[in-house]
Amino acid sequence: MKVALGADHGGVNLKEEIKKFLEAEGIEYEDFGCTCTDSVDYPDFALPVAEKVASGDFERGILICGTGIGMTIAANKVKGIRCALVHDCFSAKATREHNDSNILAMGERVIGPGLALEIVKIWLGTEFMGGRHQRRLEKIKMLEDNQ
Ligand code: RB5
Numbered sequence: 406m407k408v409a410l411g412a413d414h415g416g417v418n419l420k421e422e423i424k425k426f427l428e429a430e431g432i433e434y435e436d437f438g439c440t441c442t443d444s445v446d447y448p449d450f451a452l453p454v455a456e457k458v459a460s461g462d463f464e465r466g467i468l469i470c471g472t473g474i475g476m477t478i479a480a481n482k483v484k485g486i487r488c489a490l491v492h493d494c495f496s497a498k499a500t501r502e503h504n505d506s507n508i509l510a511m512g513e514r515v516i517g518p519g520l521a522l523e524i525v526k527i528w529l530g531t532e533f534m535g536g537r538h539q540r541r542l543e544k545i546k547m548l549e550d551n552q
Contacts, residue, residue, distance in 0.1 A: 406529065408434040409463040411450035411476070412513075414442045416469025419513040419521055423467060426522050432529065435463070451479035458507050459485040466508040467525065473512035480508050484549055487542075492516050497524040501531035503538045 408427060412420035417439055427434045437453045439445045447470045454466040466488075468476035473490045480488035489506035491497045492515055500506040509528045511521050533539075 406432060406465060407463045408432060408529070409437060409454040409457045409466040410434055410468075411437045411439075411454040411466070412469040413439060413445050413447040413450055413471070413476070415447075415471030416473075416476075416511075416513045417442055419469045419511065419518060420467075422518045422522065423469070423525055426525060430526075447475040448479040451476045452483070455480040455483035455486045455488070455508065459483050464507070465529065468508060468510045469513055470510075471512055471514040473510040473515065477510040480510065487545075491524055491528065492520075494520075494523055494527055497527040498531050501528055502534045503541075505533035505538070505542060 410420055410423065424434065424436065438450055451468055454468055457463045458466040468480055470476045477488050477490040480486050486508055487504055487506045488508035488510055489500040489504060490510045491500060492511060511524065
């Protein structure tokens, strides 16, 4: 699995923690920035990650900002992206099983690194259930295609 990573200045520290975790787990990733805590605009980092996931170059993406909200809004503008804002373990599992989310967003100012890494582990390790959930995703795709 290849994971595309992105953050703004509000999420860059948690992104570094996630990189260490992915390295320890032997999971391939690419960091699309940002690289320091100077103020930047989160859509500039959400877009390349979302495009890489939507194109199939990367299977999954992880986006971090202060709240995770801006990244989620921006990433979900890209066709084919199902970006889930997650701050608990139950939702991490459910959004993979039910929504087949392909990008995980979190807020560095919302949760600590311990919980965030647990969420990453669950989210990366959970499969989509398909079945009735596939039918619902197809309805979302129809909404997207009709825009
Ligand atoms: C940046 O200050 C902050 O607005 C951003 O990281 C994020 O929380 C936006 O949703």
